[in-house]
Amino acid sequence: MRNFIVKHAAQLRENYWFWPMTMTLLAVVLGFALPRLDAAIGTAWIKSVPFLREIQADGARAILTTLASSSLGVAGVAFSMTIVAVSFASANYGPRLIGNFMSDRVNQLVLGILVSTSVYCITVLSTVYAPGETSVASLEAFVPQVSVSIALLLVLISIGALIGYIHHIPESINIMTITSGLGSRLHQAVLRLIEGGPELDRETAEVGVLAERESGAEQVTLLASPASGYVQYLDLEKLRSTATERRFQITVLRAPGDFVASQETLISVSHQGSFSGQDEGDLLSCITIGQGRTTDQDVLFLSDQLVEVMIRALSPGVNDPHTAMQCLDWLKPALLAFAAATPIPQTAEQDRLRYRRVSFVVMLDRTFDRIRQHVAADWMVVLHALELLTDLSSAASHPESKLAVDQQLDLLAQAAEELLPDSGAREEVRRLKDASRA
Template identity: 40%
Template structure:
């Protein structure tokens, strides 16, 4: 799908109005269909069903009026409760989590159920008439089937209300909130990094060469700029479209930004070479392969989900909150993502066509950058809390048990050393500093290969010292 069309569809699908609007339209269509059906079958059938009772026009109007009035009132209350819970959660855990609540299917379906039931009853209500209100040969009309469906919708709405009362406190519980972001993170890792070590790599290997080495001499001097035609955060890149355009126009493209980066109007999105193959039409086609918006999204940006968990942990470790156990929960999910990433083949920056010609040089995120994004951003907050610092070192040790590449081990060792330095400089009690040093020593032994991961984790103090 076109990058900008895909981004628009993602924003619409995740909006708070889309599903309620579809349900409301469906209710309107259902009311028209059932009223037409009632007009065809008449009212005689209901007398032959023992457990059903026919309604007179006045009674039918009273029933539908009661349901409609109740539904619009309940819809207003549920909307107020939702807004209050969103304000609380975004203020407590971070404003970027607002998107998680907007995308909550439970809240969307709840609002849609009440509004759809209200509109359905309103549309059916207007068709009920007495014999005196009929014109000509047309007598009284009571759509019994439509009224029964309205009663069923009212019963369903009661069930949805019970679900909603349970769902709201569940959704703002910090453990569920952290777990939800963590599961999204693991799912996005599985989507964007599908190749596991040992299962083959769909990208061409570059034999350890520098990512810039395949570019021809003078590339940056002669390449033509493809500038952004708007400002915002890159939410998605249609990589297949970029490669196809490069092949069609015999171009070598150097992508300058990745999903999650901010671009200003006029910033360089892509460098295209050779310059004589670049036309205005080519620039426009390349530009449309990029989508951006006012906020970051998780569609192609794993870093955004990492930053969400980092933000929750940082707020939890702030002096005003002082909740290290929430931070520990965030570290658990971040560690799970890093362990998953450690077992995957990361794509090379280069993309080749079927003939082996270099067509695109991208700007991928490496495992080392993910490690820095987790522990580097949390480092100032970990340094002031013994429990969180110990758990962060434990998480590094667990990730170390999964890595096999020396560069990954160096990145983990750097973060472990930085946490130790911060704790030594910040923690007031010598006993706390000693605990952190001991845990750092254990992690260092793991990273150096002097002790096996299973042998280290079998020791009781590995678990008992994590608070």
């Protein structure tokens, strides 16, 4: 159940329709409920409000019709602006960033405000009638004064939302906003990991079945993935409790961010007694598999997005070293926090459960191995990267972490000396390399 909730909560966050649809349904409810309130309180209250006057049926219809059509038209414009922003970001920064725009709450709320205002006006419009327009000839005209006043208020809110939205769209595709957002989320994810969060590692060496056989268990059962896709979430609490209650030794062979094919081994279970289909179903229900990677437990997905932006910026068709340097700057807080913390074991073993976690060395190697050939050919960016590695070497709290940083620094300096055409640039690289050893 927890996996089901987590999976669908993540989908709702990235779905563009959820909040607009919710607000539209609320507008329908209000559109039918408020006229009933109007019928109950009458129109005498209007005389006590100096700046209001009673609206007749024709006037109310004209107001509501105009507001409904204009709000819906502006909603179409807002949707078009969002599509343009998404297309621009996908083409320039990478398609994996589309989820960040689709889950942008401002975009969702603005579209919801505009559409719900239009729907509310249409709903209230259906309750307005003049004398003789109903089957009961004795009924007088009915104009929901409170409902029409709220429609005018909603339009004012829509105008304010549109003004803010026009500012938000160019701000959201600003490369500084994108990199700072990714860097801040990565930093927070690393801090949670350092504090003992459940983020796992998809790059460490796999824990094989032989290790389970050596534990003394009589039988080993391999559980296969029921579907193809990316591992999105592991319910470690349920896995741990199941292993303890049923005296299993459970080894999770895949982690969030891994792609698994249908019928590929996902979990290894060592047990002494029988292993039923119910046991298999309970364990497989702890793992969520979906179409793409998410940031719930896959901390490397955030660093990979910054790496993707950096590589695109350094491609020959773009050649934007300043964007690449910004990506390095926003990688720095997370890497510094990771380097200064006590090293995290790559394989954790708790209460009969073995799983893998992200380590500083894994994140460092994964990042710099991917960008090395792109960074080394640009003088400005390679110097910036060497300065970052020098700072990481100084901040490293463990010899293993410092050794990994020094190895990456040597590899980057060697690649730069091979790829940089200018002798002065190569000399500067050697100087920074020697300074890092001082």
